[in-house]
Amino acid sequence: MAAEGQSIAWWDGVALFVPGTVPGDRVDVQVTRKRKGYAEGYVVRYRQLSDLRQEPVCQHFDVCGGCQWQMLPYTQQLQMKQQQVADQLQRIGGLGGAQIEPILGATPTLYYRNKLEFTFSPRVWKAYGAVPFEGRSSNALAMPNDTTEDPVVGQRLWEALAEGDSELSPAVGFHAPGRFDKVIDIHHCWLQGGESNGLRNAAREIALTHGYSFYDAKTQSGWLRGMMVRTTTLGQTMALFVFAHDDPSARAQFLSEIAHRFLGVTSLLWCINAKVNDTLYDCEMHVYRGQATIEEQLGRLRVVIGPKSFYQTNSRQGERLYNVVRQLAGLKGSETLYDLYTGTGTIGLFLANDCQKVVGIETVPEAIEDAKRNAERNGIANATFYAGDVLELLDADFVAREGRPDVLIADPPRAGMHPKVVEKLLEIAPQRMVYVSCNPATQARDLALLKAAYQVTGVQPVDMFPHTKHVENVVLLERRNL
Incomplete structure (x- = not known):
């Protein structure tokens, strides 16, 4: 299974990416694009369904696209997400030897979004239609009994389903x-x-x-x-x-x-x-x-959430994620902690009692106002928050004023960190960094830039979004003795 939820087959010596399939499906595929090293296509006919499949619970599964993996048992989803993290770290980050802890699955797996x-x-x-399947129809694929083998008709059916x-x-x-x-x-x-x-x-x-x-x-x-x-x-x-x-x-x-x-x-x-x-x-x-x-x-915190607030959309699993961050950060009480891409400050505030000082940076001004209100509401006086771009704010003057971080937490958006931000982290050189990511591919890219100065000593995948292709990953980096 590829990182974007498509299955991979090998055809004509290249990897063929096919949406709407799971490992073990036998299908006829119309190839639509071929590039050096890979190709893409769509299913024109399902010959045999994989034994891995199950019936999706949602009546809108075939057309919605939100829960792409409902046709897979949850244990299988977790295995694939674990493998995704391992593949990205090895292929993109060059970190094939990293020890990865078993993924933390979510409970519950339905009705989990807030x-x-x-x-x-x-x-x-x-x-209006669906891709034909030989022999029977399946709710998992919403397939009619139409069993035409005409690839042109198959293409039209797929396009109708897509359009x-x-x-x-x-x-x-x-x-x-x-x-x-x-x-x-x-x-x-x-x-x-x-x-x-x-x-x-x-x-x-x-x-x-x-x-x-x-x-x-x-x-x-x-x-x-x-x-x-x-x-x-x-x-x-x-x-x-x-x-x-x-x-x-x-x-x-x-x-x-x-x-x-x-x-x-x-x-x-x-x-x-x-x-x-x-x-x-x-x-x-x-x-x-x-x-x-x-x-x-959220743990000891009582967090105020407004209509514009950013907050982890899986409350119960979000607390487990923050406990992972706390464990990997290894705070003793005397540290200065930087929380980059802090959002509404929840990670920094969650850890404020475990360190001497929290410094948070976030681009969205409204989120910073939420962070300040939540700090005040919870009686947290050792946290300071700044609104602005991490790339612009995090300079030598800022570090001189706030103090060099002993521990730094980064939770960037899916695009990851700007290369110049990574350069600044190497200059600031905190003893430990905890990198939280909703995109293991861009996380692995950034880790590759850091690995000369930092060693990856902990990797913990966390499933925040059951039945989707998405997976959260938390990595601990410790500075090498160069």
């Missing part, structure tokens, strides 16, 4: 993979529990009853645009509804019905987004009922 965002659209997206069709029927759900203007109408999502499914379905029902228009991304017209649901392990729920323009009468009616049906929503918010893009960071938030924020418990 945040989901849904889109309203006047055009429901439908896929889908949109018709004038309102939908509330997720964007179709790779399509900004097409939305899959989601009736039940297994990613988030609590009030999430009820809120989304009620919003659709209320809107249709009153004839409220759904926002069309192509024509940039319509009223109801999006919604976000956040939940916490403390039983608190935030529901945010996004409107393309304000209609005070319709808004009051819509939110009143939501509030009446869902008394358990502790934070009912709304905002106006008249921009072309969907980002909400520059939108003003309004409280209809309840509080402007919700709270989550």
Whole structure:
């Protein structure tokens, strides 16, 4: 299985990447692209299904694309993610000898997300067919009994499945993979529990009853645009509804019905987004009922989360991830700790009682304000947070002012660290670094740049997102005695 969730076959002396398959499937493939060393293609016919397959639990599995690996047992998913980490470290990082601990699986594997965002659209997206399978149909593949072997027809079926069709029927759900203007109408999502499914379905029902228009991304017209649901392990729920323009009468009616049906929503918010893009960071938030924020418990911390806050989307597994960071950091109480790409400061604040000083840097100013509020709320006085680019802030003057770090934690975005940031880390030369990554490939790339001065002494994969191709990886680096 490749890092992006596609299976690999060998054809004509090169690696052939095929989506929609798992190891052990026997398929006919139409090759669409051939490059030096690899090729890509799509399935035109399934001859035999792998014994590894299981029936996905979600009715939207075939078209949604969110939980790419639901057709695999969870134990098999973990094995593949573990292997992905090992392959990336060896192939990209040149760290084939690194000792990798067994991956930490998640519990539960369903309803584990604390945040989901849904889109309203006047055009429901439908896929019209599927790739034929010899002998029977399978819910795992949503295959009809059509068993044509014509590769042209097979290609059209695959393209139909990939492109889908949109018709004038309102939908509330997720964007179709790779399509900004097409939305899959989601009736039940297994990613988030609590009030999430009820809120989304009620919003659709209320809107249709009153004839409220759904926002069309192509024509940039319509009223109801999006919604976000956040939940916490403390039983608190935030529901945010996004409107393309304000209609005070319709808004009051819509939110009143939501509030009446869902008394358990502790934070009912709304905002106006008249921009072309969907980002909400520059939108003003309004409280209809309840509080402007919700709270989550993270170890000893009580964290305040707003509609714009970044927070680990798997609360229970997030705490396990932070405990791994704590263990690998090996703090004794006297250290200066740098927390780069700190987000809302949760890792730094989680470790603040274990060290003398925490210094956090984050690009998003709103996230830094959240970090400061959470520090104050939890009585943490030894943490300082700065808003700005790590590349620009982390210079000699900054280190002279804040002190050279004994331990440094980096949790960059999927793109990894800028090469010049890596150079700065080599200049600052902390004794230990803990590198948290949601992309083992870019992490391995950065580790290759650090390995001359640092030795990898600990690797711990953590599965934050069951049934997806994604895996988190935590690496401990210790400075070599050069």
